[in-house]
Amino acid sequence: MTNTLKTSTRSDIASFRALDIMRQVHDLEDQGVDIRKMGAGQPHVGAPQKALDYAASMITKDPRQGYTEAIGMITLRQRIAQYYTDYYGTMAKAENICVTAGSSSAFILTFLAAFDAGDRVAICAPTYPAYRNILKSLNIEVVEIETRSADHYQPTAELLEHCGQNFDGLIINSPSNPSGTMIDDAELEKICNWCKDKGVRLISDEAYHGITYERKAATALQYSDQVIILNTFSKYFAMTGWRLGWTVLPDDLKDPVKKLSENLFVSPPTISQHLAYKIFDHVSDLDVYVQGYAENRAIVLEELPKIGIENFTAAHGAFYIYADIHALSNDSEAFCKHALDEAKVSITPGTDFDLNRGSGTIRICYADSQENIIEACQRLKNWSSSVR
16 A cells, blocks of 8 residues: 655645746647747847857856855846946945845745745735745735726725735735836835835835836835845846846845845856846847837737727836736636637736636737737737637
């Protein structure tokens, strides 16, 4: 008789549907099927070639590429700190910056450092699903606050005050995944002040800073020295597969995060840090990428009504549009499956981002090439007209 071995309940979390769909797309492409991608949120471009050349030269210089400090190379942390001065006009100390193996590991490190099992952390639906799933796997209770379309699916200080929930932490994301919307500067300051007054630990995920269209996003660091800032080299910096991110920490979390990083991850990838160090010399190239996203955004906003989708976010940042599809379907997962199977276009269902209301919404990513975005929209128009 075989004994049944114990399995932890920490993995009793939902699958990340966007990545499931990406896997399905890869499987179809391996079979020779031509798919247009509006699902997974990653740039179709990579790091600028001169930055890649520098990284390659560092391998030649030191083929061993050994461990760095657990919190990242001091030269990179200083470069990130300088970026806060140059881009935001605000100060971040290199000693308060921890470089991480993607922002995903920054979530784990900061959640572990800031919260104990049983603490309550609020997320603002619709939202990035990994927040919910990582918190749950760490035995931290998730409090879901439903935002309103009238507020562009972003929290307000008033909503937080009257939501009827108590919590120890709050995660905000501006520009947002999945909505692409932003918290305006005055409201961001109110949220920072509300968290300070209530003793709530604020975590600001600023992964899509740099990818904005009408105005630059403000960092919560401008309004609070107690906030945890999370960012990544995957989006604006187009280093997705290099798996590198960072967090700017308040003074009381510097040492806890350092100790956790040493023991959980040892150090972030060395070669990725060399590339990240040099990529700050090429922000003009990255801004050209953003102009391409802006052109794609204009195309999708114009084409959506022709597909039969009339209600969607204005999307002032990131490379997403969050759309209401009730006119076409009340089952976003089935809708996205049929779009993939029949139109050969990948889209992400809203159930990834909003447990209660996501069956009537989808997230559209427009980070692919303009040619592919135009073709995807044409395929969706032809398909939707045949099924309506």
